[in-house]
Amino acid sequence: MDRSIVTILCWVIVCFVLVLERFSPVSANSEGDALYALRSNLADPNNVLQSWDPTRVNPCTYLHVTCNIDNSVTRVDLGNANLSGQLVPQLGQLPNLQYLELYSNNISGRIPNEIGNLTNLVSLDLYLNSLSGPIPDTLGRLQRLRFLRLNNNSLSGQIPVTLTTISTLQVLDLSNNQLTGRIPVNGSFQFFTPNSFANNQLDPLPVFPPTPSPSQGL
DSSP: OOHHHHHHHHHHHHHHHHHHHHHSOOHHHHHHHHHHHHHHTEEOTTOTTTTOOTTOSOGGGSTTEEEOTTSOEEEEEOTTSOOEEEOOGGGGGOTTOOEEEOOSSEEEEOOOGGGGGOTTOOEEEOOSSEEEEOOOGGGGGOTTOOEEEOOSSEEEEOOOGGGGGOTTOOEEEOOSSEEEEOOOOSGGGGGOOGGGGOSSEEOOOOOOOOOOOGGGGO
């Protein structure tokens, strides 16, 4: 085959691959759409989210966003950023997200049920906001979660029993809300002290008598 024809064919193949990469629905695009939906729903007086430009193909170029080697979002760090507004269900479209840090803002409204889709989440920090409504029982799907801090909001309703199934949970803070009902004491919740639930409208924790030692039974 003529050398010039081979060269032309190679260029055609390269251009075809580039076109496919440009127009194929890759995860980076859908994750960028999810982050831009969040930006569109938040007031940002300090322009912290200015770099979250929907015309950028890759959200890994956004400030306060970290990605893995596959250009998939793993962290969103927006703590203490003076943001207000509401969270969006599109946050559930970040399948590899491990850290969602939105603490110390003025975010209101409900926690979207779709947060339960973030099954790789390790840390969910939404404390010191103005969130209201119930804690979604879908958070029980977060079986890799180690840190769950929802304290200092206006959350109401009962604590979902599904949270007790998260065996990886190391830090839990639901204090300073308007939660009611019983405090679950099974599963991972047996390791948390009353401080994790303080300043709510919850029923008192049951007091169990100490188990007698074998020598006391003789």
